[in-house]
Amino acid sequence: MKLSIARQDLDRAIQKVLTVVSPKTTLPVLANFLVEADKKAKSISLTATDLDMTVTTSVEAEVEEGGGVTLPAKRFAEIVKELREADVKVTAEAEEVLITSGKSKFRIVGIPTEEFPTLPKSDPASAFAVDAEGLARMVDKVAFCTSKDETRPSLNGAFWEFAADSMGMTATDGHRLATFRTKGKFKSLAGKNMIVPPKALSHAVRIIGSEADGTVKVAVQENHVAFFIGTTTINSRLLEGPFPNYQQVIPKDNKKELVVDRDELMSAVRRVAVLSDALTHQVRLSLTKKKIGLVVSTPDVGEAKEEIPGSFTADPMEVGYNANYLLDVLKHIDSKEARFLLGTPVGAAVVSAIDGNEDEEYMCLLMPLRLTS
């Protein structure tokens, strides 16, 4: 393998795959990039995998001689980052790699490419296109609710489902739930669904941020999902289902409506939560017609009280929430004011924006904490 490439291009490509390389791995080859040079296509590709997700990105280069090699990812990245000249030359003979740039010379030893795990390739031809911004928006609105509890593995991912005229994504950890649905034409995918690990989604969003060109192609297979974003491909395992029937837990007859300024509520919650219990983060809301009282009272710590304006349509009631969960949800609501639909003090609250976008549906469910006194 023999090639020459602009340092900046190489650095940019490396940054796209570097985060996949985990610092602690039991398999030495996973700490390496797979670098492959294609003479015909005049490009090189960088691949990194953690055996759950594989990211490949390609970048233009002058390839004199094709071939492949694996290189220690962290070291290679550092070298490329620190180089000062505009061009980098990489020459590999078997596992020995020579990197030269101006007067700097590095010789590093790789691992044979055969040891790099081969992972299934998805065909971009069978993929469908989605709006890149829309996908990033959907992931942002939902993925924060994904559970980290390993004893309930099917909740460790976001549930992505398709209907003929829309697609939706839902995630929950049992304490809160976020569900987002957006319009689009997905006739060929109607009825399909999958559970995607949040790691793959957040990586896709990152790549979209750096090389969005309007659309992202997504290929769904039985066990994998692949995202084609510009010159980068992300391929991830899916999680086993079934995802719980979340429709069932969304309360349909919550009649008590609370409308409150989002920023005001968020900053008040942040203030009183300073004194909240380290475990439950409980904050108590006293809802009356025109006012919302926030109380945090933690034995041995202290008490915080605050009052903000708001409108509540039913008789006064008290309800408690985990301050962090409440803030998470409020953060993702777009409108100036947030609407809470409540039932009983122990039932889930449905939180949504006041004037939502016509083409999308978004709501969060927030389970209250049982108030003891």
Added chain:
Amino acid sequence: MELLSAACDSGRLSHAYLFHGPDGVGKETTALELARALNCSESGGESGCVCRACRMTANLSHPDIHLIFPAPRDIKADARAGIIASYIRDGYRDEDFGRKSAIVSVESVLSEVVGKANQRPYVGPWKAFIIADADRMTTEAANTLLKTLEEPPEMTVIILTTSRPTALPATVVSRCQRIPFSRLDAGTIEDILLSDPRLGFDAKRAKAAAILARGSAGRAVRTEKEGLEAELERVASIIQGRKIRDVRSLADEASALAFRLGRQEQQKILDLMLLWFRDVLVLSQWDEIGRPPEVLYARHRKVLEEQAHALDFATLGRLIEKLDEARQAIERYSNPTIVFTSVLLDMAVARKRAGITRGAGYAA
């Protein structure tokens, strides 16, 4: 073996297996072989296949084949990587963690089995989980495993291996199909040792190691790697009571054994002591007719013969029984100082009664 390949061919594979039998007879190897055959992408699992999937299995880098083994709770990732690397390189797993006890923790069961089982296979088609020495799972780990073990997702097989099936909770055992493995004879072990170039045995050493291994190829390899000769000398010296002059020095020797060595090493010492008395027993039963029997402690043949002459059959039997009990006691975490004191005392008493003076007089 036939049972497994038949199940494999007919597609009627159980979702969970328990391979139980003595250490080092190839339970893990068989489990890996089963996993390899299931995921082989070309030849349908022929042995010696070099397709990508099989190569990845051999390197333990197959994304859908997971080997979980006991390790100390605070083991670092690179230490774990080191064990795996030496497993691939040498063909056996180093299990000596000194005085730290090796366990399969609830965290590793959660992240490596429960979590991964609920992911779709990456290369597939099968997901295989091999939990080696499953009896070292903590109770919590075993309980965490139960649900996945009972109803794993499709195309998942979980294989537990253990040399102590009775140490596993009944709830785990009842969810697995049990497959017994038996001891190997010395000839088979010799063949195994010679067949794998990674192990680096020549014919003579293979024979000695095979005898010592008592039905376990794994033990043969391990003993060899750990410097068999030096160990034999050390044990011979202990048995002859060279350092023991009075009660005090006996206690010192016992506490040296108890405190300086890890549990596994202590068991090995007791094993080697047992083999010494096996040699004595063999020599005492030899009626001077026919070929002189082969003994392990060949360098100490004189002493062995002397003991064979002096110790009567009943005493030998008692000593052997005693060592066996001691081995079990160590296994069950008894106080090693007491165990070794009692063993050394019994041997000293036996020596005295038999009037064996070698190794200085002993005043009780």
